[in-house]
Amino acid sequence: MSLIEARLRFPVYDLRAVRLAARRVMRARPQVLTPIVPTQSLSGKALAAVIAIMTLLASLTLGAVVLVRSSAGNWQSQVAREVTIQVRPVEGRDIETEVRRATLIARASQGVAQVRPYSRAESLRLLEPWLGGGLALDELPIPRLVVITLAPGAKADLDGLRQSLADQVAGASLDDHRAFLERMRQMTRLAVAGGFAVLALVLGATLLMVVFATRGAMASNRNIVEVLHFVGAKNRFIATQFQRHFLALGLKGALVGGGIAMLLFAGAHFLSTRTSEVPEGVAWLMGDLSLAPEGYAGIIGLVVLVAAVAALTSRWTVHRTLASLD
């Protein structure tokens, strides 16, 4: 067809006909441009599924870390608000008098909210789990406890109290649970560090998967990369197309994984408040399984992070692969 023939076939002066034809054509056209990197591939679906699983694992780990941390924090503050006076029997001294004296000294001490001396019967009950019931313990020299609850926010003078007890009460010692608290802090730190190590491993595995998936996608779309080069596309443009593709895949997978994790945490909290079926160990470690808002925010952050890792890793891989092709 010559240019003249073309002009005759599509006369430019018949604006109405052109407009009608254009309208007909545009009605039939797809609404959005197809992405240059094909989205509906089997490997893409598999990658989205694996990213979803990885994000689920990472989110569960993150949630568990947040739960352990907040429960341990509560526990620590509760334990830290309690100190105990232990009064051991001393020959020639009446232990009941010594306990009363210790109680009076404790009540007079600065920053103390409550003082509760344990009676002999209560002290014996405390020993039952170790020694068993039904034993004749009357003759045994059982130490006695006075539990002191410190006022929240107030600064207690524990050194002064310790000194007063040493001076005035025979066989008395003050235990502020420092060693126990330190062990708990260490345990919490270890749990949190373990959680972050798992997170790092999951992110590392996701990164490697995306590298391999991007290489695979580039190999299977080599024809597209070549055509893009032939029509004058710069490496930056090609990398952006792949990055967009993997960002969408990563976001889809991460949203599914993170969403399931959030539902699981919300469901666990709901169940723990409705039933008393939560195992004792779990309840002891993680309280009522209520994930704090920062836990949910952390999971959302994780979703964004996984998607960003997928996008940036694919961009980096495309640039490297293109550099090796040129």
Added chain:
Amino acid sequence: MVRFENVGLRYGAGPEVLRDVSFAVEPGSLQFLTGPSGAGKTSLLRLLFMSLQPTRGLISVFGHDVANLTKDAIATLRRRIGLVFQDFRLIDHLNTYENVALPLRVIGRAEANYRSEVIELLRWVGLGDRLWALPEVLSGGEKQRAAIARAVISRPELLLADEPTGNVDPTLARRLLRLFVELHRSGTAVVIATHDVSLMDQYDARRLVLLEGNLHVAD
């Protein structure tokens, strides 16, 4: 426009496939690049398209020494060259319209901005009713016309075609050749690589003949 001076090319440690090739492509000219299979036509086209670097000699494209160009600069220069392949090289999951619009999409033009241009060109090559068809349902001739439309949509100054009629019947081959001649008449320099002598005989154009790596120019 394009100038080759004593260009030599070898792949790895193999023999030279092109030897002391010197010629120029002038603006608005039409030439056939011919020679037996394996003579180096595709290699010469790849040099013209800057997807290969010569082992020796000088290649100047649009006034730039190719040896000194960055990758980005080569990509920018490629936008002034249209390329047509024997095997069409259409992207399978894009429809005809999207395949043809690809060079405009690559340079960042908005779709609303080029839509009418692409539709008009597709009508001109006779694919007005195949705009939204995928390549898999197009015939060989339709694919080749779409590939030609893609090569000329950005109004290139130079059009390179590698055996563009190799996969179509003789009647369609003649029609496609007329299309190239029309483009040449509208001011585009055209280089058509072919070994189809009967096709070349239809037009009085310069012939670049490659024989055993040496180029002979027949004006």
